[in-house]
Amino acid sequence: MKRTLLYVFLAVVAFSSCKKEEDSVFDKSPDQRINETMDQYQRILAGASHGWKALVYPSGAPNSVFSFYFKFNESNRVVMFSDWDSTSAVTPKESSYRLKALQQPSLLFDTYSYLHLLSDPDASVNGGVNGEGLNADFEFAIDTAYTDTLKLIGRFHGTKVTLVKATQQEADNYFNKKYSERLINNLGKYLTYFKRLTVGSKIYDVAVNPVARTITFTWVDSNGNMKRFTTGFYYTVNGIAFAKPFADGNQVINGFSNMTWDAATTTLSFSVNSENATIKETNQPLYVDKTAPGRWWQTAVNYGAYWYSPLGFHVNGKNDAFGISSVTASGGFPYYYLIYFPGYQSPFDLLAPVFVNTTLNQLTLSYGSGASKPTFTTDGKAIFKELGTLGTYPTSGPAASTRAQLYDSGGYYLVQTGEKTYDMVSVTDGKIWINWYPVW
Numbered sequence: 001m002k003r004t005l006l007y008v009f010l011a012v013v014a015f016s017s018c019k020k021e022e023d024s025v026f027d028k029s030p031d032q033r034i035n036e037t038m039d040q041y042q043r044i045l046a047g048a049s050h051g052w053k054a055l056v057y058p059s060g061a062p063n064s065v066f067s068f069y070f071k072f073n074e075s076n077r078v079v080m081f082s083d084w085d086s087t088s089a090v091t092p093k094e095s096s097y098r099l100k101a102l103q104q105p106s107l108l109f110d111t112y113s114y115l116h117l118l119s120d121p122d123a124s125v126n127g128g129v130n131g132e133g134l135n136a137d138f139e140f141a142i143d144t145a146y147t148d149t150l151k152l153i154g155r156f157h158g159t160k161v162t163l164v165k166a167t168q169q170e171a172d173n174y175f176n177k178k179y180s181e182r183l184i185n186n187l188g189k190y191l192t193y194f195k196r197l198t199v200g201s202k203i204y205d206v207a208v209n210p211v212a213r214t215i216t217f218t219w220v221d222s223n224g225n226m227k228r229f230t231t232g233f234y235y236t237v238n239g240i241a242f243a244k245p246f247a248d249g250n251q252v253i254n255g256f257s258n259m260t261w262d263a264a265t266t267t268l269s270f271s272v273n274s275e276n277a278t279i280k281e282t283n284q285p286l287y288v289d290k291t292a293p294g295r296w297w298q299t300a301v302n303y304g305a306y307w308y309s310p311l312g313f314h315v316n317g318k319n320d321a322f323g324i325s326s327v328t329a330s331g332g333f334p335y336y337y338l339i340y341f342p343g344y345q346s347p348f349d350l351l352a353p354v355f356v357n358t359t360l361n362q363l364t365l366s367y368g369s370g371a372s373k374p375t376f377t378t379d380g381k382a383i384f385k386e387l388g389t390l391g392t393y394p395t396s397g398p399a400a401s402t403r404a405q406l407y408d409s410g411g412y413y414l415v416q417t418g419e420k421t422y423d424m425v426s427v428t429d430g431k432i433w434i435n436w437y438p439v440w
Helices: 002-023 030-047 114-119 168-175 183-189 292-303 398-406
Strands: 052-057 066-072 077-082 093-101 105-109 139-145 149-154 160-165 194-199 202-209 214-220 226-236 239-248 251-262 267-272 275-282 306-309 313-315 335-345 348-357 362-365 368-371 386-390 412-416 422-426 432-439
Touching (some): 030 093, 077 114, 183 202, 183 251, 214 239, 226 251, 292 306, 292 335, 292 412, 292 432, 348 386, 368 398
Antiparallel strands (some): 052 160, 066 077, 077 093, 093 105, 149 160, 194 275, 239 251, 251 267, 267 275, 306 335, 313 432, 335 348, 348 362, 348 368, 368 386, 422 432
16 A cells, blocks of 8 residues: 555656646747737738738639738738729728637638628629538638748638738739739620630630639540640739649640730730730530530439529520510419420420419429420430420410520530539520529
8 A cells, every 4th residue: 555655656746847847848828929929920911011912712612713912900900902803803992800819820801801702691792602602711720821921721611822922013013903904704705605715736615704713624635535624713914824724735824914805806815825825706616525415414314303594595695695584474473494304204305484483482384395305416416306385385485485496406515514514505606505504
């Protein structure tokens, strides 16, 4: 018993000795050390005399990137610009920020600012998901710090942010409103769905999504195989820069610079690595995905579900060209969306506008067009033929025009734009298309 007590006594003495030695390593308390760290970050942020350039990568928008400029001061105020839109790109906005020791040193933007637009829960604001926006953050843990760079990680959604000290010229570009031009957005004025990029002897199809801030390159390699690459882009003073460079063999493209626009010829011209380049209209794709029409149809059949389009056909530069969103059903029930339902009921598919029965608060059909299974041609087209109608299908107006367009004898290409999304493009002239989204 005495021996046991002796061992316990010796253990306590040893522990106490170790603890004293450990405490002596630091000459300041944990709170003091944390405060010093926060003060250091404060000096770093506010000490950048020309502010900071920032790239923000929302976790809810894969490949997307947004550019910001921040000028912090010692009074917890920050002035910012953003390439969110043409107004925020040239209009400084001041808000507040805080540095706070949470689980690790954190930078919090605690009043509504341009940064908060990315996380706005109203999907109409940022093109994201209702209730979530782009799953972007406005509270960030400071991950790493270098001489002229800070890397942040969103505390809730993992948004990544890279801040780099700006130069005098870069700061002047913002305050002197040099970011007002966005010539890349003129691609929205092209009437054809397909747009052809020519860089020297190489050609690519490009698709730009100005809402998601992505650009997709499609090309054919030396073996005749289709290749596709998507990257985010952000606006620069005279063009765009890519979040990740596009590489095709020895050619590496980091962005487009020195942009000019010719409305008369519908041509966007610019420089790529000091080489002249253009994007022009084309009514044919560089590569036809010959299996896409069958995949589009069969995928819906496999799920026992259908495709929907909010606005129907885009024609000659006009969204909802036939006005399908304006139709109402008997009883005044409003339009909800247009559907194409492969394998709806043997032996036909179904094209129909879907309405909202406001009395029962449910979706309902009023009429539709029954189509046979599309003919999938060997050269990659889907051709639709009508078997008959369900209900009393209108003989004029938006629904009638939509129905007539589907059965255009020239047929359609199917372009897979995402894991579960497709665009259907008229073969006739490439100026008519419809976006299909899945319901499953």
